[in-house]
Amino acid sequence: MKRRVRLVITDLDNTLYDWVTFxxxxxxxxxxxxxxxxxxxxxxxxxxxxxxxxxxxxxxxxxxxxxxxxxxxxxxxxxxxxxxxxxxxxxxxxxxxxxxxLQLYAGVLETIETIVQSCPLVALTEATAANAAFRLRTLGLDSSFDRIVAREDTLAIPLDPTILEKYSSIYSKMDFIPSGRAKPDPDLILSITSRYWVEPADVLYVGDSLERDVLMGNDAGVLTAWARYGKSYDPACWERLVRITCWTDEDLTRQREALGGKSEILPDITLTDGFQQLLDYVDFVPVNQLQSRKE
Ligand SMILES: [Mg+2]
Incomplete structure:
Protein backbone atom coordinates (compact mmCIF):
# COMPACT_ATOMS: atom_id res chain seq x y z
CA MET A 1 0.00 0.00 0.00
CA LYS A 2 1.22 3.46 -0.84
CA ARG A 3 2.11 5.86 1.95
CA ARG A 4 0.28 9.19 1.99
CA VAL A 5 2.27 12.36 2.59
CA ARG A 6 1.29 16.03 2.85
CA LEU A 7 4.68 17.68 2.63
CA VAL A 8 7.80 16.76 0.66
CA ILE A 9 11.27 17.88 1.69
CA THR A 10 14.15 17.07 -0.63
CA ASP A 11 17.90 17.37 -0.71
CA LEU A 12 19.18 18.97 -3.94
CA ASP A 13 22.75 17.89 -4.81
CA ASN A 14 22.93 14.35 -6.25
CA THR A 15 19.25 13.90 -5.51
CA LEU A 16 17.88 16.10 -8.32
CA TYR A 17 21.08 16.44 -10.43
CA ASP A 18 24.65 15.14 -10.42
CA TRP A 19 26.47 17.82 -8.44
CA VAL A 20 29.61 15.72 -7.94
CA THR A 21 30.22 15.31 -11.67
CA PHE A 22 29.37 18.85 -12.73
CA LEU A 102 24.40 20.64 -14.71
CA GLN A 103 21.22 18.85 -15.74
CA LEU A 104 18.34 17.29 -13.89
CA TYR A 105 18.33 13.51 -13.67
CA ALA A 106 15.75 11.98 -16.01
CA GLY A 107 12.26 11.97 -14.50
CA VAL A 108 12.90 14.65 -11.86
CA LEU A 109 10.99 17.48 -13.54
CA GLU A 110 7.87 15.42 -14.25
CA THR A 111 7.85 14.00 -10.72
CA ILE A 112 8.20 17.42 -9.14
CA GLU A 113 5.33 18.67 -11.29
CA THR A 114 3.18 15.83 -9.94
CA ILE A 115 4.18 16.48 -6.33
CA VAL A 116 3.51 20.22 -6.38
CA GLN A 117 0.01 19.71 -7.76
CA SER A 118 -0.86 18.43 -4.26
CA CYS A 119 1.89 19.14 -1.74
CA PRO A 120 4.24 21.92 -0.81
CA LEU A 121 7.81 21.09 -1.79
CA VAL A 122 10.71 22.32 0.37
CA ALA A 123 14.44 22.10 -0.41
CA LEU A 124 16.85 21.30 2.41
CA THR A 125 20.43 21.62 1.21
CA GLU A 126 23.83 22.32 2.69
CA ALA A 127 24.76 24.21 -0.46
CA THR A 128 25.08 27.93 0.15
CA ALA A 129 22.12 30.14 -0.66
CA ALA A 130 23.87 31.61 -3.70
CA ASN A 131 24.70 28.21 -5.18
CA ALA A 132 21.24 26.79 -4.44
CA ALA A 133 19.57 29.84 -5.98
CA PHE A 134 21.71 29.65 -9.10
CA ARG A 135 21.02 25.95 -9.63
CA LEU A 136 17.27 26.16 -9.04
CA ARG A 137 17.00 29.09 -11.46
CA THR A 138 19.20 27.42 -14.09
CA LEU A 139 17.25 24.17 -13.86
CA GLY A 140 13.88 25.94 -14.09
CA LEU A 141 12.82 24.81 -10.61
CA ASP A 142 12.73 28.12 -8.72
CA SER A 143 8.94 28.41 -8.76
CA SER A 144 8.40 24.74 -7.82
CA PHE A 145 9.75 25.16 -4.30
CA ASP A 146 7.63 26.67 -1.56
CA ARG A 147 10.66 27.25 0.70
CA ILE A 148 14.40 26.67 0.36
CA VAL A 149 16.53 25.96 3.41
CA ALA A 150 20.23 26.49 2.65
CA ARG A 151 23.49 27.59 4.25
CA GLU A 152 24.17 31.26 4.57
CA ASP A 153 26.70 32.50 2.01
CA THR A 154 30.29 32.32 3.29
CA LEU A 155 32.36 33.43 0.36
CA ALA A 156 35.94 34.60 0.13
CA ILE A 157 34.69 37.34 -2.22
CA PRO A 158 31.32 38.94 -1.29
CA LEU A 159 28.44 38.49 -3.73
CA ASP A 160 27.84 41.23 -6.22
CA PRO A 161 24.64 43.12 -5.17
CA THR A 162 23.31 42.84 -8.73
CA ILE A 163 23.41 39.05 -8.38
CA LEU A 164 21.40 39.23 -5.16
CA GLU A 165 18.86 41.41 -6.96
CA LYS A 166 18.64 39.00 -9.89
CA TYR A 167 17.83 36.15 -7.50
CA SER A 168 15.67 38.15 -5.10
CA SER A 169 12.54 36.07 -5.84
CA ILE A 170 14.39 32.94 -4.68
CA TYR A 171 16.05 34.67 -1.72
CA SER A 172 12.60 35.85 -0.56
CA LYS A 173 11.67 32.23 0.19
CA MET A 174 15.05 31.23 1.59
CA ASP A 175 15.63 30.19 5.20
CA PHE A 176 19.13 29.68 6.53
CA ILE A 177 20.41 26.68 8.44
CA PRO A 178 21.25 28.05 11.92
CA SER A 179 24.98 28.42 12.42
CA GLY A 180 26.61 25.42 14.06
CA ARG A 181 23.83 23.13 12.80
CA ALA A 182 24.30 20.60 10.00
CA LYS A 183 22.84 17.40 8.58
CA PRO A 184 22.09 14.88 10.13
CA ASP A 185 20.56 17.11 12.84
CA PRO A 186 16.85 16.10 12.82
CA ASP A 187 15.86 19.59 14.02
CA LEU A 188 16.58 20.82 10.49
CA ILE A 189 13.60 18.74 9.33
CA LEU A 190 11.43 19.31 12.41
CA SER A 191 11.70 23.08 12.11
CA ILE A 192 10.23 22.73 8.59
CA THR A 193 7.42 20.35 9.60
CA SER A 194 6.36 22.62 12.45
CA ARG A 195 6.29 25.59 10.11
CA TYR A 196 3.72 23.74 7.99
CA TRP A 197 1.91 22.28 10.99
CA VAL A 198 2.35 18.79 9.60
CA GLU A 199 3.12 15.71 11.67
CA PRO A 200 6.48 14.12 10.81
CA ALA A 201 4.64 10.88 9.91
CA ASP A 202 2.92 12.78 7.06
CA VAL A 203 6.19 14.03 5.59
CA LEU A 204 8.52 12.52 2.98
CA TYR A 205 12.23 13.36 2.96
CA VAL A 206 14.42 12.41 -0.03
CA GLY A 207 18.21 12.49 -0.12
CA ASP A 208 21.23 10.67 -1.55
CA SER A 209 23.39 10.43 1.58
CA LEU A 210 22.64 7.61 4.01
CA GLU A 211 24.71 9.07 6.82
CA ARG A 212 23.42 12.61 6.51
CA ASP A 213 20.03 12.59 4.73
CA VAL A 214 18.49 9.25 5.63
CA LEU A 215 19.80 9.26 9.21
CA MET A 216 18.42 12.77 9.70
CA GLY A 217 15.01 11.78 8.30
CA ASN A 218 14.84 8.60 10.38
CA ASP A 219 15.68 10.52 13.55
CA ALA A 220 13.03 13.13 12.72
CA GLY A 221 10.40 10.39 12.29
CA VAL A 222 9.55 11.19 8.67
CA LEU A 223 9.23 8.76 5.76
CA THR A 224 12.69 8.50 4.20
CA ALA A 225 13.59 7.79 0.60
CA TRP A 226 17.24 7.13 -0.25
CA ALA A 227 18.22 8.40 -3.70
CA ARG A 228 20.73 5.62 -4.27
CA TYR A 229 20.93 6.49 -7.98
CA GLY A 230 22.69 9.69 -6.86
CA LYS A 231 25.80 7.65 -6.07
CA SER A 232 26.25 6.46 -9.65
CA TYR A 233 28.94 8.97 -10.63
CA ASP A 234 32.46 8.00 -11.68
CA PRO A 235 34.42 7.04 -8.50
CA ALA A 236 37.40 9.02 -9.86
CA CYS A 237 35.25 12.14 -9.56
CA TRP A 238 34.71 11.37 -5.89
CA GLU A 239 38.45 11.16 -5.19
CA ARG A 240 39.03 14.44 -7.01
CA LEU A 241 36.26 16.02 -4.93
CA VAL A 242 37.66 14.75 -1.62
CA ARG A 243 40.97 16.44 -2.46
CA ILE A 244 39.34 19.88 -2.56
CA THR A 245 36.67 19.63 0.13
CA CYS A 246 36.52 21.38 3.47
CA TRP A 247 35.22 18.16 5.06
CA THR A 248 36.86 17.00 8.26
CA ASP A 249 38.47 13.56 8.65
CA GLU A 250 35.46 12.59 10.75
CA ASP A 251 33.07 13.53 7.92
CA LEU A 252 35.11 11.48 5.47
CA THR A 253 35.27 8.41 7.72
CA ARG A 254 31.49 8.43 8.11
CA GLN A 255 31.01 8.78 4.37
CA ARG A 256 33.48 6.00 3.57
CA GLU A 257 31.71 3.68 5.99
CA ALA A 258 28.38 4.45 4.39
CA LEU A 259 29.76 3.98 0.87
CA GLY A 260 31.37 0.70 1.92
CA GLY A 261 27.99 -0.66 2.97
CA LYS A 262 28.96 -0.79 6.67
CA SER A 263 26.17 1.56 7.54
CA GLU A 264 23.22 0.34 9.61
CA ILE A 265 21.09 3.23 8.43
CA LEU A 266 18.00 1.90 6.68
CA PRO A 267 15.69 4.05 4.55
CA ASP A 268 11.95 3.34 4.24
CA ILE A 269 12.22 3.50 0.45
CA THR A 270 15.25 2.93 -1.78
CA LEU A 271 15.24 4.61 -5.18
CA THR A 272 17.58 2.69 -7.47
CA ASP A 273 16.47 3.94 -10.89
CA GLY A 274 15.50 7.54 -10.26
CA PHE A 275 13.46 10.16 -8.43
CA GLN A 276 10.33 9.18 -10.38
CA GLN A 277 10.15 5.87 -8.47
CA LEU A 278 8.66 7.90 -5.60
CA LEU A 279 5.36 7.75 -7.49
CA ASP A 280 5.31 3.94 -7.03
CA TYR A 281 5.55 4.23 -3.24
CA VAL A 282 3.88 7.49 -2.23
CA ASP A 283 0.58 9.33 -2.74
CA PHE A 284 0.75 13.08 -2.35
CA VAL A 285 -2.33 14.53 -0.65
CA PRO A 286 -3.14 18.22 -0.34
CA VAL A 287 -2.28 19.91 2.91
CA ASN A 288 -5.18 21.96 4.25
CA GLN A 289 -4.41 25.54 3.30
CA LEU A 290 -5.48 26.64 6.78
CA GLN A 291 -2.80 24.44 8.25
CA SER A 292 -0.04 26.31 6.51
CA ARG A 293 1.56 28.79 8.81
CA LYS A 294 3.52 31.66 7.41
CA GLU A 295 5.78 33.63 9.65
MG1 LIG B 1 23.02 15.40 -1.67
Missing amino acids: YVTAFYQMADAAAAILGVTTDRIVDDLAQVHRDTGNTEQPFGLLQAAVVQAKLPDSSVGERTEILDPAFHAFNRARKRH
Whole structure:
Protein backbone atom coordinates (compact mmCIF):
# COMPACT_ATOMS: atom_id res chain seq x y z
CA MET A 1 0.00 0.00 0.00
CA LYS A 2 1.22 3.46 -0.84
CA ARG A 3 2.11 5.86 1.95
CA ARG A 4 0.28 9.19 1.99
CA VAL A 5 2.27 12.36 2.59
CA ARG A 6 1.29 16.03 2.85
CA LEU A 7 4.68 17.68 2.63
CA VAL A 8 7.80 16.76 0.66
CA ILE A 9 11.27 17.88 1.69
CA THR A 10 14.15 17.07 -0.63
CA ASP A 11 17.90 17.37 -0.71
CA LEU A 12 19.18 18.97 -3.94
CA ASP A 13 22.75 17.89 -4.81
CA ASN A 14 22.93 14.35 -6.25
CA THR A 15 19.25 13.90 -5.51
CA LEU A 16 17.88 16.10 -8.32
CA TYR A 17 21.08 16.44 -10.43
CA ASP A 18 24.65 15.14 -10.42
CA TRP A 19 26.47 17.82 -8.44
CA VAL A 20 29.61 15.72 -7.94
CA THR A 21 30.22 15.31 -11.67
CA PHE A 22 29.37 18.85 -12.73
CA TYR A 23 31.26 20.57 -9.94
CA VAL A 24 34.39 18.43 -10.10
CA THR A 25 34.55 18.71 -13.90
CA ALA A 26 34.02 22.48 -13.85
CA PHE A 27 36.45 23.02 -10.97
CA TYR A 28 39.36 21.13 -12.56
CA GLN A 29 38.81 22.75 -15.96
CA MET A 30 38.99 26.12 -14.21
CA ALA A 31 42.17 25.02 -12.43
CA ASP A 32 43.77 23.90 -15.72
CA ALA A 33 42.94 27.22 -17.35
CA ALA A 34 44.21 29.24 -14.37
CA ALA A 35 47.44 27.20 -14.34
CA ALA A 36 48.04 28.04 -18.00
CA ILE A 37 47.40 31.76 -17.39
CA LEU A 38 49.67 31.97 -14.34
CA GLY A 39 52.39 29.60 -15.61
CA VAL A 40 52.14 27.21 -12.67
CA THR A 41 51.07 23.59 -12.28
CA THR A 42 47.41 22.63 -11.94
CA ASP A 43 48.33 20.85 -8.69
CA ARG A 44 49.44 24.13 -7.14
CA ILE A 45 46.18 25.84 -8.10
CA VAL A 46 44.14 22.92 -6.76
CA ASP A 47 46.04 22.77 -3.46
CA ASP A 48 45.75 26.52 -2.88
CA LEU A 49 42.04 26.50 -3.71
CA ALA A 50 41.52 23.58 -1.34
CA GLN A 51 43.09 25.77 1.36
CA VAL A 52 40.60 28.57 0.58
CA HIS A 53 37.80 26.00 0.92
CA ARG A 54 39.10 24.85 4.30
CA ASP A 55 39.65 28.42 5.54
CA THR A 56 36.09 29.43 4.67
CA GLY A 57 34.35 26.09 5.32
CA ASN A 58 32.90 26.26 1.80
CA THR A 59 33.97 23.85 -0.95
CA GLU A 60 32.02 25.49 -3.73
CA GLN A 61 33.10 29.01 -4.61
CA PRO A 62 34.96 29.40 -7.91
CA PHE A 63 35.74 33.05 -7.14
CA GLY A 64 37.81 31.78 -4.23
CA LEU A 65 40.46 31.53 -6.97
CA LEU A 66 40.96 35.29 -6.60
CA GLN A 67 42.06 34.72 -2.98
CA ALA A 68 44.27 31.69 -3.62
CA ALA A 69 47.86 32.05 -2.35
CA VAL A 70 49.30 31.34 -5.80
CA VAL A 71 47.26 34.18 -7.32
CA GLN A 72 48.36 36.56 -4.59
CA ALA A 73 51.98 35.55 -5.20
CA LYS A 74 51.78 35.87 -8.99
CA LEU A 75 49.64 39.03 -9.09
CA PRO A 76 50.70 40.78 -5.85
CA ASP A 77 49.79 44.36 -6.71
CA SER A 78 46.57 43.74 -8.64
CA SER A 79 43.09 44.63 -7.45
CA VAL A 80 40.25 42.10 -7.28
CA GLY A 81 38.88 43.62 -10.52
CA GLU A 82 42.22 43.21 -12.30
CA ARG A 83 42.61 39.64 -11.10
CA THR A 84 39.09 38.86 -12.29
CA GLU A 85 39.94 40.18 -15.74
CA ILE A 86 43.22 38.29 -15.98
CA LEU A 87 41.62 35.04 -14.81
CA ASP A 88 38.46 35.54 -16.86
CA PRO A 89 39.21 32.60 -19.23
CA ALA A 90 39.42 30.31 -16.18
CA PHE A 91 36.00 31.41 -14.93
CA HIS A 92 34.63 30.92 -18.44
CA ALA A 93 36.04 27.39 -18.47
CA PHE A 94 34.18 26.74 -15.21
CA ASN A 95 30.92 28.14 -16.60
CA ARG A 96 31.19 26.16 -19.85
CA ALA A 97 31.66 22.86 -18.03
CA ARG A 98 28.87 23.68 -15.58
CA LYS A 99 26.49 24.48 -18.41
CA ARG A 100 27.28 21.16 -20.06
CA HIS A 101 26.98 18.98 -16.96
CA LEU A 102 24.40 20.64 -14.71
CA GLN A 103 21.22 18.85 -15.74
CA LEU A 104 18.34 17.29 -13.89
CA TYR A 105 18.33 13.51 -13.67
CA ALA A 106 15.75 11.98 -16.01
CA GLY A 107 12.26 11.97 -14.50
CA VAL A 108 12.90 14.65 -11.86
CA LEU A 109 10.99 17.48 -13.54
CA GLU A 110 7.87 15.42 -14.25
CA THR A 111 7.85 14.00 -10.72
CA ILE A 112 8.20 17.42 -9.14
CA GLU A 113 5.33 18.67 -11.29
CA THR A 114 3.18 15.83 -9.94
CA ILE A 115 4.18 16.48 -6.33
CA VAL A 116 3.51 20.22 -6.38
CA GLN A 117 0.01 19.71 -7.76
CA SER A 118 -0.86 18.43 -4.26
CA CYS A 119 1.89 19.14 -1.74
CA PRO A 120 4.24 21.92 -0.81
CA LEU A 121 7.81 21.09 -1.79
CA VAL A 122 10.71 22.32 0.37
CA ALA A 123 14.44 22.10 -0.41
CA LEU A 124 16.85 21.30 2.41
CA THR A 125 20.43 21.62 1.21
CA GLU A 126 23.83 22.32 2.69
CA ALA A 127 24.76 24.21 -0.46
CA THR A 128 25.08 27.93 0.15
CA ALA A 129 22.12 30.14 -0.66
CA ALA A 130 23.87 31.61 -3.70
CA ASN A 131 24.70 28.21 -5.18
CA ALA A 132 21.24 26.79 -4.44
CA ALA A 133 19.57 29.84 -5.98
CA PHE A 134 21.71 29.65 -9.10
CA ARG A 135 21.02 25.95 -9.63
CA LEU A 136 17.27 26.16 -9.04
CA ARG A 137 17.00 29.09 -11.46
CA THR A 138 19.20 27.42 -14.09
CA LEU A 139 17.25 24.17 -13.86
CA GLY A 140 13.88 25.94 -14.09
CA LEU A 141 12.82 24.81 -10.61
CA ASP A 142 12.73 28.12 -8.72
CA SER A 143 8.94 28.41 -8.76
CA SER A 144 8.40 24.74 -7.82
CA PHE A 145 9.75 25.16 -4.30
CA ASP A 146 7.63 26.67 -1.56
CA ARG A 147 10.66 27.25 0.70
CA ILE A 148 14.40 26.67 0.36
CA VAL A 149 16.53 25.96 3.41
CA ALA A 150 20.23 26.49 2.65
CA ARG A 151 23.49 27.59 4.25
CA GLU A 152 24.17 31.26 4.57
CA ASP A 153 26.70 32.50 2.01
CA THR A 154 30.29 32.32 3.29
CA LEU A 155 32.36 33.43 0.36
CA ALA A 156 35.94 34.60 0.13
CA ILE A 157 34.69 37.34 -2.22
CA PRO A 158 31.32 38.94 -1.29
CA LEU A 159 28.44 38.49 -3.73
CA ASP A 160 27.84 41.23 -6.22
CA PRO A 161 24.64 43.12 -5.17
CA THR A 162 23.31 42.84 -8.73
CA ILE A 163 23.41 39.05 -8.38
CA LEU A 164 21.40 39.23 -5.16
CA GLU A 165 18.86 41.41 -6.96
CA LYS A 166 18.64 39.00 -9.89
CA TYR A 167 17.83 36.15 -7.50
CA SER A 168 15.67 38.15 -5.10
CA SER A 169 12.54 36.07 -5.84
CA ILE A 170 14.39 32.94 -4.68
CA TYR A 171 16.05 34.67 -1.72
CA SER A 172 12.60 35.85 -0.56
CA LYS A 173 11.67 32.23 0.19
CA MET A 174 15.05 31.23 1.59
CA ASP A 175 15.63 30.19 5.20
CA PHE A 176 19.13 29.68 6.53
CA ILE A 177 20.41 26.68 8.44
CA PRO A 178 21.25 28.05 11.92
CA SER A 179 24.98 28.42 12.42
CA GLY A 180 26.61 25.42 14.06
CA ARG A 181 23.83 23.13 12.80
CA ALA A 182 24.30 20.60 10.00
CA LYS A 183 22.84 17.40 8.58
CA PRO A 184 22.09 14.88 10.13
CA ASP A 185 20.56 17.11 12.84
CA PRO A 186 16.85 16.10 12.82
CA ASP A 187 15.86 19.59 14.02
CA LEU A 188 16.58 20.82 10.49
CA ILE A 189 13.60 18.74 9.33
CA LEU A 190 11.43 19.31 12.41
CA SER A 191 11.70 23.08 12.11
CA ILE A 192 10.23 22.73 8.59
CA THR A 193 7.42 20.35 9.60
CA SER A 194 6.36 22.62 12.45
CA ARG A 195 6.29 25.59 10.11
CA TYR A 196 3.72 23.74 7.99
CA TRP A 197 1.91 22.28 10.99
CA VAL A 198 2.35 18.79 9.60
CA GLU A 199 3.12 15.71 11.67
CA PRO A 200 6.48 14.12 10.81
CA ALA A 201 4.64 10.88 9.91
CA ASP A 202 2.92 12.78 7.06
CA VAL A 203 6.19 14.03 5.59
CA LEU A 204 8.52 12.52 2.98
CA TYR A 205 12.23 13.36 2.96
CA VAL A 206 14.42 12.41 -0.03
CA GLY A 207 18.21 12.49 -0.12
CA ASP A 208 21.23 10.67 -1.55
CA SER A 209 23.39 10.43 1.58
CA LEU A 210 22.64 7.61 4.01
CA GLU A 211 24.71 9.07 6.82
CA ARG A 212 23.42 12.61 6.51
CA ASP A 213 20.03 12.59 4.73
CA VAL A 214 18.49 9.25 5.63
CA LEU A 215 19.80 9.26 9.21
CA MET A 216 18.42 12.77 9.70
CA GLY A 217 15.01 11.78 8.30
CA ASN A 218 14.84 8.60 10.38
CA ASP A 219 15.68 10.52 13.55
CA ALA A 220 13.03 13.13 12.72
CA GLY A 221 10.40 10.39 12.29
CA VAL A 222 9.55 11.19 8.67
CA LEU A 223 9.23 8.76 5.76
CA THR A 224 12.69 8.50 4.20
CA ALA A 225 13.59 7.79 0.60
CA TRP A 226 17.24 7.13 -0.25
CA ALA A 227 18.22 8.40 -3.70
CA ARG A 228 20.73 5.62 -4.27
CA TYR A 229 20.93 6.49 -7.98
CA GLY A 230 22.69 9.69 -6.86
CA LYS A 231 25.80 7.65 -6.07
CA SER A 232 26.25 6.46 -9.65
CA TYR A 233 28.94 8.97 -10.63
CA ASP A 234 32.46 8.00 -11.68
CA PRO A 235 34.42 7.04 -8.50
CA ALA A 236 37.40 9.02 -9.86
CA CYS A 237 35.25 12.14 -9.56
CA TRP A 238 34.71 11.37 -5.89
CA GLU A 239 38.45 11.16 -5.19
CA ARG A 240 39.03 14.44 -7.01
CA LEU A 241 36.26 16.02 -4.93
CA VAL A 242 37.66 14.75 -1.62
CA ARG A 243 40.97 16.44 -2.46
CA ILE A 244 39.34 19.88 -2.56
CA THR A 245 36.67 19.63 0.13
CA CYS A 246 36.52 21.38 3.47
CA TRP A 247 35.22 18.16 5.06
CA THR A 248 36.86 17.00 8.26
CA ASP A 249 38.47 13.56 8.65
CA GLU A 250 35.46 12.59 10.75
CA ASP A 251 33.07 13.53 7.92
CA LEU A 252 35.11 11.48 5.47
CA THR A 253 35.27 8.41 7.72
CA ARG A 254 31.49 8.43 8.11
CA GLN A 255 31.01 8.78 4.37
CA ARG A 256 33.48 6.00 3.57
CA GLU A 257 31.71 3.68 5.99
CA ALA A 258 28.38 4.45 4.39
CA LEU A 259 29.76 3.98 0.87
CA GLY A 260 31.37 0.70 1.92
CA GLY A 261 27.99 -0.66 2.97
CA LYS A 262 28.96 -0.79 6.67
CA SER A 263 26.17 1.56 7.54
CA GLU A 264 23.22 0.34 9.61
CA ILE A 265 21.09 3.23 8.43
CA LEU A 266 18.00 1.90 6.68
CA PRO A 267 15.69 4.05 4.55
CA ASP A 268 11.95 3.34 4.24
CA ILE A 269 12.22 3.50 0.45
CA THR A 270 15.25 2.93 -1.78
CA LEU A 271 15.24 4.61 -5.18
CA THR A 272 17.58 2.69 -7.47
CA ASP A 273 16.47 3.94 -10.89
CA GLY A 274 15.50 7.54 -10.26
CA PHE A 275 13.46 10.16 -8.43
CA GLN A 276 10.33 9.18 -10.38
CA GLN A 277 10.15 5.87 -8.47
CA LEU A 278 8.66 7.90 -5.60
CA LEU A 279 5.36 7.75 -7.49
CA ASP A 280 5.31 3.94 -7.03
CA TYR A 281 5.55 4.23 -3.24
CA VAL A 282 3.88 7.49 -2.23
CA ASP A 283 0.58 9.33 -2.74
CA PHE A 284 0.75 13.08 -2.35
CA VAL A 285 -2.33 14.53 -0.65
CA PRO A 286 -3.14 18.22 -0.34
CA VAL A 287 -2.28 19.91 2.91
CA ASN A 288 -5.18 21.96 4.25
CA GLN A 289 -4.41 25.54 3.30
CA LEU A 290 -5.48 26.64 6.78
CA GLN A 291 -2.80 24.44 8.25
CA SER A 292 -0.04 26.31 6.51
CA ARG A 293 1.56 28.79 8.81
CA LYS A 294 3.52 31.66 7.41
CA GLU A 295 5.78 33.63 9.65
MG1 LIG B 1 23.02 15.40 -1.67
